[in-house]
Amino acid sequence: MVAVAEVQTAHTADLDAATLKAVRALLDDVFGGMTGQDWEHALGGVHALVWEGAELIGHASVIQRRLLNGGRALRTGYVEAVGVRADRRGRRHGAAMMDALEQVVRGAYQLGALRASDAAEAFYAARDWKLWQGPSFALTPAGITRTLEKDGCIYVLPMEVSLDLSSELVCDWRDGDPW
Numbered sequence: 249m250v251a252v253a254e255v256q257t258a259h260t261a262d263l264d265a266a267t268l269k270a271v272r273a274l275l276d277d278v279f280g281g282m283t284g285q286d287w288e289h290a291l292g293g294v295h296a297l298v299w300e301g302a303e304l305i306g307h308a309s310v311i312q313r314r315l316l317n318g319g320r321a322l323r324t325g326y327v328e329a330v331g332v333r334a335d336r337r338g339r340r341h342g343a344a345m346m347d348a349l350e351q352v353v354r355g356a357y358q359l360g361a362l363r364a365s366d367a368a369e370a371f372y373a374a375r376d377w378k379l380w381q382g383p384s385f386a387l388t389p390a391g392i393t394r395t396l397e398k399d400g401c402i403y404v405l406p407m408e409v410s411l412d413l414s415s416e417l418v419c420d421w422r423d424g425d426p427w
């Protein structure tokens with residue numbers, strides 16, 4: 249019998265310590281360990297959690313960032329920490345989490361953005377996320393710095409703002425990986 253899975257959305261503030269611990273354990277498992285900074289990047293926004301009973305089998309979150317493009321500081325819903333437990337993949341849990349988070353992005357932000365792993369690029373592309381084709385940068389404490397190694401893996405969910413996907417895109421600063 250296939251267990252029924254349910255998607256819960258909640259702000260970080262509404263998740264108790266045990267749930268956050270389960271999220272961290274799932275992400276450590278999915279990504280083969282994640283840094284404290286990567287973990288911190290997934291917090292402070294809205295989480296989509298997939299539960300099979302009391303067992304957490306999927307997680308993704310969207311947090312607010314500013315991406316600079318064409319002289320604008322776009323209020324951006326940045327998707328982080330997307331993962332489904334290996335033995336539960338291919339059952340549309342990833343799609344269900346992204347449905348929930350894209351609804352948040354469309355309702356609250358000017359733009360959606362994420363950095364895709366090589367393995368997941370086609371997953372996002374099939375959902376109408378567009379590959380950013382222009383050069384990427386980060387707004388570091390030392391000034392705007394090129395992030396060449398991130399070119400070709402940043403995806404955006406365009407909405408009402410006009411975007412030239414071949415132009416420069418700059419992310420705000422944070423500890424750890426800027427994108």
Ligand SMILES: CC(C)(COP(=O)(O)OP(=O)(O)OC[C@H]1O[C@@H](n2cnc3c(N)ncnc32)[C@H](O)[C@@H]1OP(=O)(O)O)[C@@H](O)C(=O)NCCC(=O)NCCS
Binds near residue numbers: 339342343365369371
């Ligand atoms: C990427 C991931 C979250 C997808 O979750 P999932 O539950 O297996 O995906 P779904 O079953 O919802 O798939 C939805 C659709 O995307 C497709 N798809 C899923 N993973 C895909 C991939 N890696 N590449 C291409 N297509 C993919 C499915 O075939 C399905 O297509 P359909 O709509 O034609 O049926 C999951 O594979 C995962 O956790 N991967 C490891 C961690 C990772 O790379 N996360 C992304 C970090 S940016």
